[in-house]
Amino acid sequence: MNNQIFTVEFLVNYLSDYFLNYDYDIISGSSLLDPSVPMTFVMSAGLVQVESSNSFDSKKNCYALVQNCFRYFDMKNIGVSLTHLSLFKMFGIFCLNSTNKYDNIQKIWKLLTKNFGLLPESLWVTYFSGDKIINHEFEPDLQAYNILKKLGIFQDHILGQNANHNFWIQGDMILDKKHISKCGSNVEFFFDFGEDKKCGPKCSPGCRCGRFVEIVNILFVSYEINEKTKSVHEAKRPFIEIVIGVERIAMLLQNVLSIYEIDSIKPLIKHIQQYCSKNNQEKSIKSKYIIADHIRAILFLVVDGAPSPGKGGRARLMRQLVRGLLTNQKLLNISNTFFIKSLVDTACNLYINKNTHIELIKQTILNYIESESKIFEKTIIKAMLRFNKILNQNDNRYINAKDILCLEKYYGLPLLLIENELTKKKVSYNKSAYDFEHAEWKKALSEGDKYYNDKK
Secondary structure, eight states: OOGGGOOHHHHHHHHHHHHHTTTOEEOOOOOSSOTTSTTSOSOTTTTHHHHTOSSOSOSSSEEEEEEEEEOGGGGGGBTTBSSOOSEEEEEEEEEETOOOHHHHHHHHHHIIIIISOOOGGGEEEEEEOOEEETTEEEOOOHHHHHHHHHTTOOGGGEEEEOHHHHEEEOOGGGOOTTOEEEEEEEEEEEEEOOGGGOSSTTOOTTOTTSSEEEEEEEEEEEEEEETTTTEEEEEEEEEEEEEEEHHHHHHHHTTOSSGGGSTTTHHHHHHHHTTSOGGGTTTTHHHHHHHHHHHHHHHHHHHTTOOOSOSSHHHHHHHHHHHHHHHHHHHTTOOOTTHHHHHHHHHHHHHOTTOTTHHHHHHHHHHHHHHHHHHHHHHHHHHHHHHHHHHHHTTTTBOOHHHHHHHHHTSOOOHHHHHHHHHHHTOBOOHHHHHHHHHHHHHHHHTTOOSSTTTO
């Protein structure tokens, strides 16, 4: 098929039509601020509001939807991975009261190879090879394995993996009052960018080197685990859930190697580049990716009613996004006072140009960024005073990992800015020691202890 027509918008409509032809209901996605997870935003597989619900907004047993998703825990991967976004679209398909694995696996294989034209030799599939979970021995999913073989998938591209990779358990945030977690085996489809990308002889799907990218996950939710009694039993209402990464599929069909090069994100990257110096283009690509990712996330969250940046819950995540954007603006040395406004304008026009409230949304975002920017600048000034004092005490050659963590967590100076200053001043620090101290800080935080009493 013609790769040029597979814009993200076209792909969403194509997927909807594909499953509509199979007589699926096409329903609307939920707000990112779903009441099922009141302290944060919809995340997980992007379908938390469905997985946690006892009722489904569909007249049929099979339905599909496109859902905007936000994963705060993927923010650390932005700019490091070429396939991760914190805000992305997930196409979800549900078959309630169903255990028909063949029908669902076959639909996905046909979609990927026949409809999208992805070469079978570029696709790998993993299935559950069996494992012990909460004192229960789960058998290998040989049914799924035999289906994959029957469909003609290359046998050496079918891999069995343990529960860490191919067994899904519902997250703690959406457990019901009876402490019951839905769970079951899953099958994952990966695209292989080529053996020349491998990191070593054991490189395989699930490896984080960048050779493989997961594009589809099929969950066979057929068991329930009682977290209190540690007992396992068959689900009264089994279902099959399929999640498709829209932007990742678009990346493959548009024949680009980075998710930041697809049609829905590249215009933001180009806009940011206009404000960067010519001799700083390649070196600063990570910062450009982070800015593009974060402004998208801020925009979609604000559209759905996200609060202003602050402390606690959703407000804290908004603060992280805004400060991440401002931090990377500093790393790019963008001092143009019109940058933020032009960035917001570009993002709004790119994603919500048909929204009648676009000017109100723009102003809300600008207010959020301006307000947080004032607080952030005061934080940086105070932190830099402490930073310089520490450097003077250490003869400007080496800085202790504890001091770095204290600057980051107590004084609020982002690690990216700390590392940037250290590079400019030719001061070193021990990254392994920092990782250790960070783990100690997290441990103290979880146990309610105060890590900083003797470290300020």
